[in-house]
Amino acid sequence: MAPLKWGLPCELSSISQLRQHRGPPIVSVRNMPSGQPRKLGITPYLVFLVLIATLGPFQFGYHLAELNAPQAVITCEKKRISTNAGTNALQHLPQCISMNSSQFGLVSSIYTLGGFIGSLLAGPFSSKSGRRLALRAASLFLIAGPLAESLAPGIPLLALGRLLSGVGSGAVVVVGPIYISEVAPLHSRGLFGVCTQVMVNVGILVSQVLGYFWSHDSMWRLILAAASIVAVLGLAGLFMVPESPIWLVKNHQRGQARHVLKRIRGSDADIDAEIETWSNSITAPISSEEESLLPSSNDENQTSKQESITMLQAVQDPYYRPAIVAVVACMLAQQFTGINSLIMYSVSLLQSILPTGAALLTIMTSVINLVATVVCMPLPDRIGRRTCLLLSISGIGCSSVLLALGFALNQKILSAMACLLFVASFALGLGPVPFILPSELAGPEAVGATQSWGQAINWMATFVVAQFFPMVNDALGGQGKVYWIFAAIAAISGLVIYRVLPETKGKSSVDEVWGRMDRRQD
Template sequence: MAPSGLRQCIRDVSPYLILLLSISTLGPLQFGFHLAELNAPQDVISCRVRVPASSRFASAWATLTSYTTKPATVTTSSLPDCIPMDDAQFAVVSSMFTLGGFAGALASGPVSSSRGRLLAMQLTSLFFVIGSLIETLGASIFMMALGRVFSGVGAGATTVIVPLYISEVAPPRERGTFGAMTQISINVGILITQTLGYFLSHDSAWRWVLGAGVIIAATQGLGLLVVPESPAWLAAHGNVSQAKRTLQRIRGKHYDIGEETATWHSDAVATPEEEALLGDGEAAAALPGAATAGGKSTRHLGFFEVIRDPFYRPALIAAVGVMSVQQLCGVNSIIMYSVSLLRDLLPINSAVLTIIISAINLITTVACSPLPDKLGRKTCLLLSIAGQGASALVLALSIIFEAKILSAIMVLCFVASFAVGLGPVPFMLASELVGQEAVGATQSACLGANYIATFLVAQFFPIINVALNNWLGGAGWVYFIFTALAVLSGLFVQWRVPETKGKRNADEVWGRTRRID
């Protein structure tokens, strides 16, 4: 950002806005937290290894647990130190998170449209609290899986609601910059849970890792008591005066909000973010953007209308395909299973490496956030896929031939490559590949494809990994599959995904004339 742009950004951002963003982005943070929470303590939770508390933390742990174990009426002895699970059972527990996320993502759009962004965020924090409590107190596979479902519902909903809320409270000139906060918060959550897992993966201490989710969710729930409803949502539902007061408070006493509020009336024009993230035609019609500038209503198409129409089908295939590619290239094989997968294969403790991976993921995401606007969406996707494919190939070979240092480097390159394009770009494409009449249905399809692909990796990766290792001997064979998927993904992006950088609308992207129904 240029110095003048930076100064303008500082002038546009009030301390109150920073507070709102800090509280709201605790939602995406919890998405990352729950996505990776079982990674570090996997072997301890599933009773595969018995890890005593290290001498560094043993006395502190003994002091802490003594307060909960001495009274006969308040004891943790009823909770087992671990829950016996094989690879398939553990995969089921892990993948339940993605099924909950699928449901939460689909349900959150209509709720946030009809009842407001604030209530929807409060409901997500409630789901996070319930899910974390069930997981923390879980004494069986069923309870752990049930907790993961509740946490997943909250995570799926927050990926829809929080980016929408941020887009509606952030200054218009800085919406792109603040939009990156969602992905950054997810990576912060991953880093937190991996770090906690490193220190608390022993005895029954892993329950404190899961219990930390209760604290984060409760903190967000309390923080939301001071968060106002989205001004855009208030205006769209007829409360323009309150919307203006809220926006003035967010912007600051001396900020001129006239330009932002000029379209707050019945025929206002909607932002692409609102229609793309909500995915609900009737609900979106109530927002600024349900009508054209001339006041003519825009018809919103359903999913089956879009998929049957050859006019929209290429865009739907491109957007859904890229969202699936994001997960099928295998990044969550590292985020969710790296500690167990890489144990005894690398020259350093796999839990330490996982913390380093999470830190690099965060740093790379921040550093690469300007690239899609500079290099182009398609270029970033191809660079990212090539990086992950090459890293997966070298990782497989280095594990097979026991080149441990090279394996560690390739794991880091594998994750860093994700941040170049596959991390941020898929979430941009739906609103850039189709017109506003079809963007809601397309975004819903993309979101569903993403969670299905995440479920496939979470459920079947550990099973296939063990099967290949037993069949072929050694380890690392599964990453040849990710190499092949990367090749196929690169071909798909090259042939089916157009460049959207610098294009004003979907018709310019596809080089066609707008059809008038």
């Protein structure tokens, strides 16, 4: 799956979590009351908390790509994939596990099935038991999964390990971004939200680098086991982080929330304005004792929020249905244009024309993916969401054509450049933009349901690509012919998105986005 983008509070959330979560609105520094200090509130302790929280997304990206480089070695096709491989330090374990393309596809795709399960379970669990406990529980899966993978003598245990790793990864990419958004200063959430996607790409890059050096003999097992070390470090770090202060407020622990927030912002920080924002956006009842801990607020700020609607209610209501259709179209385009064919299978795919350089090229594509994600971050706000998506899809479609031609003509340079252009085009829009659209296309009462529809489709599409790409590629005789299909899907996706997705840049309300009257005036 293309990983999580922008660190929004509703990202990759389960159905229950998205309906229940109410993060405080983002407040511009310009609109803060006069006399309030305008400190960024970025302390070393906050940076530490963000680092620990993003170790989960790091592992999500790592597991997504961990089987890419060593695929031929794991499946007994080769003993090594590069001349830079060292000696075999794991001679007591089976050197490989014999698998055909469909079996390997199952082992790869079962990770996304686990991710889907984990994302559904993490939401209600974190709402009831807290973000910190949810992250700790996910860490146990992220420790057990890689250990099972690395010690697997055959397909069943390897698949089980991948499933456990998927459950843990699916959970952390739901809870991690929410935790970050709830501890970061209001005006710096965009900055820290980016850390989630950056760490996903760093995880992909690290797994590709280790795969380049350890994809030989039984050493591929170390690639799989390395993730458990990161998970252990993350679990240790989670015993040094506090619970989310917003979760504490929601659960009537406002005194503890003030103490935690003071520790995060710094002893000299004025936190009253931020807590007042929380009190205005959280509708949980306040006891008289808890109310004394909060600054006073105007009566008009105490209006109750509109009730959230369910996924079924949203899709049945013609008022909300266009937003769901637009988000689902973008999510399908994100996966079915083929990004995970490069993230998960590029080494085996490119071996035919780059027998010695496929693994190195995969590292280069991971670097481009990381750099392009950071460089392209401001573009949706500057040129528009739909423009970014259409440019991104156009670039991916052209890259797919060039990649198919590169294989057909056995042009190594053309194929390599096509791969780099593919991931750069993905980072331009199709990677980040689909995850920020639900909050701009649907009202607050329907954003959870809209995001849930999009996320469910995203996971299912990821599973389909991961499971069937090797089989379709083999059925077409290899040689990159499958990229003609991806090029066609890109063309169709561009036309659909052009028709169903309005531009949201610069629009002040959902009704303005869709060019209609406020529903409350109907």
